[in-house]
Amino acid sequence: MNWPQLLVTVVTLGGIFGVVTLALNLQYARGGMINFGIVAYFAIGAYVYAIVTQRGPIGLDQYRFGFDWPWWSGLILAGIAALLFAALTGWPTLRLRGEYLALTTFAFAEVLHSLLLNERRIGNGTVGLANVDRPFSDWGPIEEKYVFAAAAALLLVLTLLAFRRLLSSPYGRALDAIRDDETAALAVGKAAERLRREVFLISAIPVGVAGAVYAMYTTLAQPSLFTAEITFFVWIALVLGGERSLYGVVLGTLGLVLFEEVVRAWPFETVRSAQIAASAEHVLTGLVFIAVLRYQPFQRTVSRLRVAP
Amino acid sequence: MTAIAGQPRERRALLEAAGISKRFAGLQAVGGSEGLSFDVFAGEFVGLIGPNGAGKSTTFDLLSGVLRSDSGAVTFDGRDVTEADPHMHARYGIGRTFQTPRSFESMTVLQNVVAGATNPGERLGAAFGRKWRGGERSATDAAKRILTRVGLADRASAPVSDLSGGELRMLEVARQLIRKPTLLLLDEPTAGVHPGLQDRLAALLRDIHREGMTLLVVEHNLHFLLALADHILVLAEGELIAQGTPADIRVDPVVVSAYLGSDSAA
Amino acid sequence: MLLLQFFVTGVVTGCFLILATIGFSLTRRVEGFLNIAHAELLGVSAFTTWWLNAELGVHVIVAAVVAIAFTALVGLLIARVIYDPIRARGPAVLLITSTGVAFVLGGVIDGLIGTGIRTLQIGLAHRYEVFGIRITSHQLLMVVLAAATSVSLAVFLNRTRTGLAIRAMSANPSLAASRGVNLSATSRATWLLSSSLAGIAGVMLAVVATLTTDLAFAQILQILAVAILAGLGSLYAVIVSGLLVGIAMDVSAFWIPAGYRPLVAFAVVIVVLVFRPAGLAGTRAA
Numbered sequence: 001m002n003w004p005q006l007l008v009t010v011v012t013l014g015g016i017f018g019v020v021t022l023a024l025n026l027q028y029a030r031g032g033m034i035n036f037g038i039v040a041y042f043a044i045g046a047y048v049y050a051i052v053t054q055r056g057p058i059g060l061d062q063y064r065f066g067f068d069w070p071w072w073s074g075l076i077l078a079g080i081a082a083l084l085f086a087a088l089t090g091w092p093t094l095r096l097r098g099e100y101l102a103l104t105t106f107a108f109a110e111v112l113h114s115l116l117l118n119e120r121r122i123g124n125g126t127v128g129l130a131n132v133d134r135p136f137s138d139w140g141p142i143e144e145k146y147v148f149a150a151a152a153a154l155l156l157v158l159t160l161l162a163f164r165r166l167l168s169s170p171y172g173r174a175l176d177a178i179r180d181d182e183t184a185a186l187a188v189g190k191a192a193e194r195l196r197r198e199v200f201l202i203s204a205i206p207v208g209v210a211g212a213v214y215a216m217y218t219t220l221a222q223p224s225l226f227t228a229e230i231t232f233f234v235w236i237a238l239v240l241g242g243e244r245s246l247y248g249v250v251l252g253t254l255g256l257v258l259f260e261e262v263v264r265a266w267p268f269e270t271v272r273s274a275q276i277a278a279s280a281e282h283v284l285t286g287l288v289f290i291a292v293l294r295y296q297p298f299q300r301t302v303s304r305l306r307v308a309p
Numbered sequence: 310m311t312a313i314a315g316q317p318r319e320r321r322a323l324l325e326a327a328g329i330s331k332r333f334a335g336l337q338a339v340g341g342s343e344g345l346s347f348d349v350f351a352g353e354f355v356g357l358i359g360p361n362g363a364g365k366s367t368t369f370d371l372l373s374g375v376l377r378s379d380s381g382a383v384t385f386d387g388r389d390v391t392e393a394d395p396h397m398h399a400r401y402g403i404g405r406t407f408q409t410p411r412s413f414e415s416m417t418v419l420q421n422v423v424a425g426a427t428n429p430g431e432r433l434g435a436a437f438g439r440k441w442r443g444g445e446r447s448a449t450d451a452a453k454r455i456l457t458r459v460g461l462a463d464r465a466s467a468p469v470s471d472l473s474g475g476e477l478r479m480l481e482v483a484r485q486l487i488r489k490p491t492l493l494l495l496d497e498p499t500a501g502v503h504p505g506l507q508d509r510l511a512a513l514l515r516d517i518h519r520e521g522m523t524l525l526v527v528e529h530n531l532h533f534l535l536a537l538a539d540h541i542l543v544l545a546e547g548e549l550i551a552q553g554t555p556a557d558i559r560v561d562p563v564v565v566s567a568y569l570g571s572d573s574a575a
Numbered sequence: 576m577l578l579l580q581f582f583v584t585g586v587v588t589g590c591f592l593i594l595a596t597i598g599f600s601l602t603r604r605v606e607g608f609l610n611i612a613h614a615e616l617l618g619v620s621a622f623t624t625w626w627l628n629a630e631l632g633v634h635v636i637v638a639a640v641v642a643i644a645f646t647a648l649v650g651l652l653i654a655r656v657i658y659d660p661i662r663a664r665g666p667a668v669l670l671i672t673s674t675g676v677a678f679v680l681g682g683v684i685d686g687l688i689g690t691g692i693r694t695l696q697i698g699l700a701h702r703y704e705v706f707g708i709r710i711t712s713h714q715l716l717m718v719v720l721a722a723a724t725s726v727s728l729a730v731f732l733n734r735t736r737t738g739l740a741i742r743a744m745s746a747n748p749s750l751a752a753s754r755g756v757n758l759s760a761t762s763r764a765t766w767l768l769s770s771s772l773a774g775i776a777g778v779m780l781a782v783v784a785t786l787t788t789d790l791a792f793a794q795i796l797q798i799l800a801v802a803i804l805a806g807l808g809s810l811y812a813v814i815v816s817g818l819l820v821g822i823a824m825d826v827s828a829f830w831i832p833a834g835y836r837p838l839v840a841f842a843v844v845i846v847v848l849v850f851r852p853a854g855l856a857g858t859r860a861a
Contacts, residue, residue: 034670034671092845092849093848099608099609099666099667099670099807100803102667102670103609103799103844103848104845104848106799107799107803107844107848110838111837111842114834114838115838117834166436166437169430169437169441170428170431170436170441170444170445171431171432171433172436173416173424174424174431176416176424177413177424180412180413180415181411183375183395183407184411184412184413184481185396186375186394186395186399187373187395187405187411188399188427188484188485188488189399189427189488190427190431191394192396193394195431198433202433228792232678235671235674236675236678275686275689275690276686278685279687280682280686281682282678282681282685283678283679283682286675286676286678286679286680286681286682287679289672289675289678290676290679293661293668293671293672293675294672
């Protein structure tokens with residue numbers, strides 16, 4: 001097994017998905033919102049990045065738009081697009097709470113997936129948009145994969161710092177108050193609905209940007225990359241990491257990515273054994289998930305830490 | 310209000326409930342045929358009493374925006390607040406506590422009180438800046454003073470799960486005091502509070518009333534309430550059946566039969 | 576005429592959706608949470624039927640009965656071992672846990688069966704044609720089974736002791752307990768019932784569809800659509816909403832590409848949630 005390569009992959013994918021887990025953590029652990037369609041915001045970021053930076057359609061391409069703008073404008077627009085999509089989906093859904101919110105966000109993600117799959121004018125349908133612009137391919141001496149790992153790590157750290165700053169402000173305390181007891185929070189003038197809506201919107205921004213980085217990394221924006229499995233993966237990472245701590249969330253994501261990459265990188269003799277390993281990975285992930293939810297090992301440490309100071 | 314005994318009070322009405330009512334699944338919780346109407350005047354200490362199920366807590370929910378009234382209007386400080394959201398009631402200056410005390414369980418006692426204040430840093434734009442820090446410092450200082458006042462200073466850094474039922478009630482009052490509400494609605498402040506703490510509570514309420522805060526208090530402990538209040542509203546089956554000074558209420562035949570009953574020694 | 580053909584196909588799809596959703600809604604109603612793993616139980620049943628029938632050569636009816644019983648036991652086992660201990664954590668944690676269960680079941684099926692397309696060892700469907708509308712014997716079986724299942728479920732819930740206990744428990748568990756309903760026995764009965772309903776749906780899936788291991792996951796999307804449309808936890812509305820979703824998906828293929836079927840299902844769901852959050856049958860209190 002090629003450990004240095006594995007490490008680079010884990011940092012890159014862990015950074016990208018860590019951002020999504022952080023956003024989910026903000027929505028769920030702080031905002032009390034169950035988003036079962038987080039993959040949609042990620043996909044929006046990837047597609048918008050691809051569309052903004054790619055050249056216009058040629059040959060067999062069925063997509064309509066390609067602007068050939070620089071990569072940084074793609075990143076920014078990916079974040080903005082995810083924000084706008086959050087506004088669009090949040091408007092009807094945020095009145096709903098608990099499982100209804102979970103189901104509507106899930107439904108929105110499925111609608112988007114189906115749209116990307118079938119509407120060839122957006123992104124070539126099932127084929128997807130290949131040849132997504134990789135801006136770091138000519139960065140001289142440093143190998144591209146390291147630049148990617150660094151970029152993903154940087155995105156993760158920036159998101160982490162921004163969230164930490166937000167949560168340690170009175171804004172974060174108001175969120176905690178609403179989560180602990182919404183009625184009591186309202187009685188001291190906390191605008192619960194506004195705060196929840198804002199959290200839903202701003203947490204979508206880094207998810208969109210992460211989607212863009214993911215598209216750069218895979219050089220592909222294809223419906224099959226953005227299925228509900230991503231949503232479940234990120235939820236599992238969130239639960240693994242102990243939902244109340246930002247660092248735990250990042251560790252959980254890195255751990256889960258490492259686990260998956262080790263299974264994936266394992267040299268299997270036959271196709272059948274590789275397939276069994278892939279199934280075993282699902283089973284194990286599911287079992288760990290169930291066990292963590294049941295015994296909440298990290299939760300306890302975290303709540304001890306929280307009361308200590 | 311024609312049939313109700315009691316002399317008119319000559320002051321500015323701070324809170325005016327005019328014909329409010331609430332039905333739950335066909336059951337009238339508050340307000341009969343004409344709805345419930347009463348005034349609370351600025352600077353008054355008003356007691357709201359009535360048997361279980363009289364609609365006292367529902368009335369509080371209507372006054373604080375937790376529930377919307379089916380009819381009528383609530384005016385506070387000259388402003389129609391009937392349709393306002395609950396957090397806006399708090400911002401307009403109506404504070405309240407709850408029948409079962411509520412607290413923010415992930416926070417310490419001190420943080421619970423600081424969280425009561427509204428800080429400009431609760432706006433998204435300001436949260437990333439540094440300007441909220443000044444407000445935070447003064448809120449923390451104020452919270453410490455208030456904790457001393459309610460007798461919880463030594464519990465400041467304890468998690469709320471360590472507090473007794475009575476202490477939780479004190480904490481809830483403290484969290485409202487930091488907001489300096491114009492009108493404070495207290496829902497059964499003595500329930501579950503042991504007698505020693507009750508005396509401290511009585512002294513505290515007397516003090517904040519003297520400092521000018523208007524109080525509307527639901528209380529089952531009539532001994533406690535009648536000693537403090539200037540004016541009593543008596544509710545039964547969602548309707549106002551009597552009002553007047555504590556002295557009037559003690560001898561009012563309607564009240565004695567409808568509410569005090571065997572308990573009339575109070 | 577083609578439109579009418581789509582409509583008929585839609586009714587058949589709807590009948591399948593009723594079978595697939597009714598157990599899910601029963602769980603939601605009695606146990607109080609959304610069991611995402613319900614769809615994987617369809618897979619358990621479908622592949623058990625396939626394995627017995629195609630690999631071991633058991634007659635399809637025997638295979639189906641065994642598969643349904645087996646699925647019921649698997650469902651009960653999962654409930655006892657995984658859901659019951661965390662019941663106190665509330666519906667959100669149960670919902671999230673059930674996605675973990677779905678992962679495990681999906682992985683097990685995937686690992687045991689492997690990739691590839693599979694069909695049962697049964698004769699080709701007989702095809703009937705009435706006034707130019709084609710319908711196969713398998714499709715007719717689906718309709719008959721859905722009707723029979725709905726009716727017998729209604730009779731069961733309204734006439735039998737266990738059925739009445741299930742209804743009492745779903746309405747008010749503490750009241751039911753005080754009136755002498757054995758809650759854990761009733762819960763057991765509910766799991767057996769809802770899982771065997773998944774079993775029946777799974778068998779039908781094996782009959783009408785070619786089986787791939789990711790088939791079960793695709794069902795949860797449609798199950799959710801029907802369940803939300805019905806109003807979570809209501810049973811009779813599942814019949815109407817199953818038919819509505821089925822017809823909407825198939826009839827829409829008359830105008831727009833068939834690939835949009837899931838989009839149609841979920842567009843219906845979103846419209847319903849926005850304008851009528853508690854579903855077709857719902858009261859606002861839900």
